[in-house]
Amino acid sequence: MRLIQYRDRNQLRVAVVETPEAVRPITVEGGTYALARIAIDSGQSLESVIEVRLEDTLLDYQPLVDERRLLPPLTHPDPAHCLVTGTGLTHLGSADTRSAMHAQSQQQTQQSEEQLTDSMRMFKLGVEGGKPAPGETGAQPEWFYKGGGDCMVAPEAEIPVPAFAEDAGEEPELAGLYLIGNDGRPWRIGYAIGNEFSDHVTERFNYLWLAHSKLRACSVGPELWVGELPDHLEGTSRIVRGGETVWEKPFLTGEANMAHSLANLEYHHFKYSGFRRPGDVHVHFFGTATLSFADGIKTRDGDRFEISLPIFGRALRNPLRFKTETPPIDVKSL
Template identity: 75%
Template structure:
């Protein structure tokens, strides 16, 4: 089952994707339906089915009218935490072989990134009931950093780069008892400043404090083990860059369960009522091929199992915000 979220009569409403051109509205937003499922102890898919109305909407018209929303939102953006993990994907066969060869080098010759990757390869997929290797983790922001599908992706004036990161994102709601519940999965564009990160890896935290997008559709149910997608950049109506990417656990050094464990093990991430958007990492970047994006370029991330393509144009800001600190 795949659902979207859209504006209808001024309010957020979830809708079931019936086909490429039509969605069927429900009586509530995704967050409300998820909370309803948790309280009733029922699968979310059943709750969505029970909440369907007879109203059907044109999918393309929702896009044209800019009524698409991220597929999971919270009324208070401060109660949405956006985070992610890196160095989780094995990449293509050639890249994998190269990485494995480097991983056999003497420990003293390995970069911190390669050590982290090697740790995941060796211990990122533990047996059931066991704890696996801890992955890299980063913070992106709260719900205010999330951009709706089709909406412009802001690039701050101080940014050194504006690069896509095609990823899967896990979407979660925390129950009243502090139990995390996975609502589903979505295509994500984690979006980073790779020039800043490349200058010094200790600036990774700065490079991640950018906007992001996910959706438009939320996949409810099991995640396919192997997924093949395409990431592209469109400039002035023409494809500037395009490359396939692989994801799903068959192409990852970590299990999703291991990534989830090392995120939600922290009590602060189990605050009742919060939602979490957690990016699972990527192995494909246009930046690695020397692409420099500019204002108006459009990112397109396509993963057929997730329905419609995630698209966002870039909007470069010309002036940096003046943020002096005043003494009280």
């Protein structure tokens, strides 16, 4: 089952994707968030909650896209209660990408421990211990914070690039979408395509600036996959400029292509009590090994990112908009 959220006049609506051309609205106030709350509170599956609320009529999908009425597939009524985070160096091949980006040797995983960079050491930890047996604790991944819920832009909407940014690069990833129950238990609602979007020039200058490079907008959706994922997923990431594709590359994701299991990544995020606050929404990116920046691409104003994974339905598309001014930062004493 796949879900979308969209605007209907001033209302937040949610619908099931029936076909590539049609969606079936669900009768509920509050969108996907409300459906998940009902499921958790009543002890039912999300699918069961949805099935009894399906409306009889079908709605054309394409106008929602053309009119930019799509929203991220899960939102919180208060964006401050949505945390957007992620993990890096999680995919087989991601270390090569990171090394190339930092102009380091491609053979570092074969070097002695003393010769490894921190990034390569982190990747090696994941390869050796990122998929623990059930009941065991695996290696910690790299982790970063992106922002609150207001850093997520809707599918088809412009991704803003701040005037102080050095780069504006896509990162095609899986994202997990979660709601914390009243008892503090994290519930995974589903998965979506994500464009984690980062400033790779800033990161390349010094890896200790990784935290700065991640404080950017991002996008998730348009469709939310409810249920278990296949282990192997193949997608395509491209950049379209003036109607022409200027860069395109396949990417792999899913646990078969990762150094870490999804369960291990989830454990090391939600083990912190501050991330188990009842009622909060979490959007967590699982990493990638494919970047246009690693191929020397420099994005421009108006470029459109397109990220697709066939089982997720429609592609996630967002144009870039470069800002030219930074609001004045005037800190005053009280």
